[in-house]
Amino acid sequence: SYVLTQPPSVSVAPGQTARITCGGNNIGSKSVHWYQQKPGQAPVLVVYDDSDRPSGIPERFSGSNSGNTATLTISRVEAGDEADYYCQVWDSSSDHPGVFGGGTKLTVL
Amino acid sequence: EVQLVESGGGLVKPGGSLRLSCAASGFTFSSYSMNWVRQAPGKGLEWVSSISSSSSYIYYADSVKGRFTISRDNAKNSLYLQMNSLRAEDTAVYYCARDPGPTGDHCDYWGQGTLVTVSS
Numbered sequence A: 001s002y003v004l005t006q007p008p009s010v011s012v013a014p015g016q017t018a019r020i021t022c023g024g025n026n027i028g029s030k031s032v033h034w035y036q037q038k039p040g041q042a043p044v045l046v047v048y049d050d051s052d053r054p055s056g057i058p059e060r061f062s063g064s065n066s067g068n069t070a071t072l073t074i075s076r077v078e079a080g081d082e083a084d085y086y087c088q089v090w091d092s093s094s095d096h097p098g099v100f101g102g103g104t105k106l107t108v109l
Numbered sequence B: 001e002v003q004l005v006e007s008g009g010g011l012v013k014p015g016g017s018l019r020l021s022c023a024a025s026g027f028t029f030s031s032y033s034m035n036w037v038r039q040a041p042g043k044g045l046e047w048v049s050s051i052s053s054s055s056s057y058i059y060y061a062d063s064v065k066g067r068f069t070i071s072r073d074n075a076k077n078s079l080y081l082q083m084n085s086l087r088a089e090d091t092a093v094y095y096c097a098r099d100p101g102p103t104g105d106h107c108d109y110w111g112q113g114t115l116v117t118v119s120s
Helices: none
Strands: A009-012 A018-023 A032-037 A044-047 A061-066 A069-074 A083-090 A098-100 A104-108 B003-007 B010-012 B018-025 B033-039 B045-051 B058-060 B068-073 B078-083 B092-099 B114-118
Touching: A009 A018, A018 A032, A018 A083, A018 A104, A032 A061, A044 A061, A069 A083, A083 B045, A098 B033, A098 B045, B003 B092, B018 B033, B018 B092, B018 B114, B033 B078, B045 B068, B045 B078, B045 B092, B058 B068, B078 B092
Parallel strands: A009 A104, B010 B114
Antiparallel strands: A018 A069, A032 A044, A032 A083, A061 A069, A083 A098, A083 A104, B003 B018, B018 B078, B033 B045, B033 B092, B045 B058, B068 B078, B092 B114
16 A cells, blocks of 8 residues: 655744655655644645645645655744644555555644 | 534444444535544544545545445435444544545545544
């Protein structure tokens, strides 16, 4: 089955840029989606189809996907961005197509 | 406003059964695929099951296949997850989520979740 690999943690100072990676075999051929989850809350979609943003999501959140790595980039990081972030793909060639990465804890220093 | 409200969680003994429900409102339920996603305490998200708008396409994670059954009632705007032969490792918050893909793709709206605890 398809595997997505994320770093367990990323730290960044306020105002700087955070980059969270999601690795997978030829992930560039798939659509990657990103979710933000704050403690005690349900996940929220922040980027879909590699780089599109749902309405209400700040432009500071962007995504890219190429080769074996997809990246969620958060510009001008704020304290309120501190959360867990998960990447996800739909592996349509599989009998169990929904796949999440293990998650990355973003800490704002 | 899209709303998804899960119910049916609780404490159940190993080997027992539970049926989760998800009541949808604020959108045309019959036009969307739906997903169940779970999160064990202190762990990451795990995709559990998906069902297409007309129930033609149904998928399960290997960890629940043969024990869980997803279904929907478009007339009642409701999604269900029948969970049988429950194990301690099924303990988690279970979220229902709307999926804009025709057979599954991603989760654009999530409910607040319902906690399932499997323990003797």
